[in-house]
Amino acid sequence: MASAESGQRQGRTTHRRTEHTLRRRQALADAAAGMPTGEDGVPAEPAGIARFRCVIYLCGAPDTDLGTARKECTEYAGDFGWEITGVIEEHVGLLPPDGRDGLGRAIERVQLGEAGAVLTAWRSMISPVPQEYDAIAREIEKAGGFLHVRDSGRKREGRTP
Template sequence: MLSNQCDEPHQAPGARRTEHDQQRRRTLPDAASGLTPTIARVQCVIYLSSSDDDAGQALRVCEEAAEAFGWDVAAVIKECDVQLVPRERNGLSRALRHLREGETEGIVTGWPLMISPSATDREDIEREIQQAGGFLYTAKPSGPATSDTAGGTP
């Protein structure tokens, strides 16, 4: 008799999921039926790169976004040297390392300029994050002086 089941699990092309994410996905049906009381929450890093004046507001915005999505904040990384290109920032490198090592699944930042003022640099960083199986969430589409509406790019 023919079977439509294959011996190896099928994964969509380009889909890269961490072991933590795979385990969380396996428990979703049981949790939906009431069999298990908990599901592992997504771990994220809050990355802030701004002046001291903006850091407090940005941290609040990021914490509110993480709470709204049910993400646990594993670390908060702040750096004030916003003049450096993204690849030269120690804080951003640490956030990316957390992601690559599987300690977290995403990076949350206040606004796009915290990654880089250059759209090309931001796209490069976001591509690197996605290749590592993670996400970049920008809590606001622009800086603190220009917008008060929440947005994001999960």
């Protein structure tokens, strides 16, 4: 029987790569692995992924305690891993949305890029009137964010739909 190994072995060929080629290949490998490289080809610090940011907006009557709603919204944002950039509370009752300074400040935070969403506890905190609510939602979307309601009223614990 003939052996698979013959007495003649070819030696390993050596490739001569320039320093520039080695750095370029390393940079390509790093980029493929998701590691950005610096100007000199040295891997840069990996860029961290920023957390999504929201602003909590709460509105109620002058004598309303919004502490529970604030706590629930804070926990809700935490469940999604959202960073809270601010909590805006208004005790002006349910005036039309155009007459509320706090709601305007929440929308402004989205416009400035400080937040990507306005989070509120209940839909009625924006407006009980569907047309007004929709107008505010559109305004926030035009600013580059979205309006999110923690409890849309469809299903609550202990309540059947």
